[in-house]
Amino acid sequence: MQRVDNFLSSSCQKGVGLIEVLIAVLVLSIGFLGIAALQAKSLSDNNSAMMRTQASIAAYGMFDAMRSDRANAVAGGYNGTVTAGACPAAAASLASNQLATWCLGFNPTDPPLSSWVGASGTYTVANPPPALLLGGLGALGAGTTGTILCQAPAGGASNCSITITFNDSKGTGATAANPNLSLVYWTQL
Numbered sequence: 001m002q003r004v005d006n007f008l009s010s011s012c013q014k015g016v017g018l019i020e021v022l023i024a025v026l027v028l029s030i031g032f033l034g035i036a037a038l039q040a041k042s043l044s045d046n047n048s049a050m051m052r053t054q055a056s057i058a059a060y061g062m063f064d065a066m067r068s069d070r071a072n073a074v075a076g077g078y079n080g081t082v083t084a085g086a087c088p089a090a091a092a093s094l095a096s097n098q099l100a101t102w103c104l105g106f107n108p109t110d111p112p113l114s115s116w117v118g119a120s121g122t123y124t125v126a127n128p129p130p131a132l133l134l135g136g137l138g139a140l141g142a143g144t145t146g147t148i149l150c151q152a153p154a155g156g157a158s159n160c161s162i163t164i165t166f167n168d169s170k171g172t173g174a175t176a177a178n179p180n181l182s183l184v185y186w187t188q189l
Contacts, residue, residue, distance in 0.1 A: 048171025052183065054139045058102065059162040059185040061136065062148065065098040066160065070189050074158040078148045085142030087125075102146065104128065105138025140166040150189065157188040 066073035077095040082088055087103035090096055101107045104125065111123045123129045128138065137144045144167070150160040162185045169179035 084137040105134030
């Protein structure tokens with residue numbers, strides 16, 4: 001004869017293992033969704049960091065170019081705004097050549113060879129290299145602006161600033177309403 005309490009306890013346990021497995025699968029899937037969201041955020045942060053690094057390299061590269069032509073930089077020869085994609089033409093002065101090179105991302109009078117990437121000849125202003133091969137503002141994409149302002153020397157040193165504004169919509173430094181991010185760099189010449 002079977003005891004009643006033993007019969008009831010075994011029938012109450014039917015299906016409990018399946019519920020435990022379903023709850024475990026639910027917890028694991030929530031964890032995997034969290035990891036996927038973390039991965040997407042990480043990619044976004046890395047893209048923004050890369051753009052900021054390129055902006056910093058462009059700014060300090062221009063500061064170095066201005067140091068090589070200090071007299072002209074202090075006199076305001078570099079002051080103004082340039083926009084990648086609508087770069088100024090290189091002219092006879094060193095400042096205009098350096099501004100054009102900074103804006104384009106390559107020296108227009110000595111463009112890089114394109115033969116190593118499968119094409120023949122050289123890149124031109126009308127046919128520039130891909131952005132990943134560029135330096136300067138060109139590496140940050142068309143529409144990037146760089147504004148240079150050097151103030152008159154005070155006590156022998158001139159304060160110069162470079163403001164670089166670029167599209168950071170894929171990064172974390174901008175919003176959908178305003179995708180542009182501006183970074184300001186300062187130095188003394």
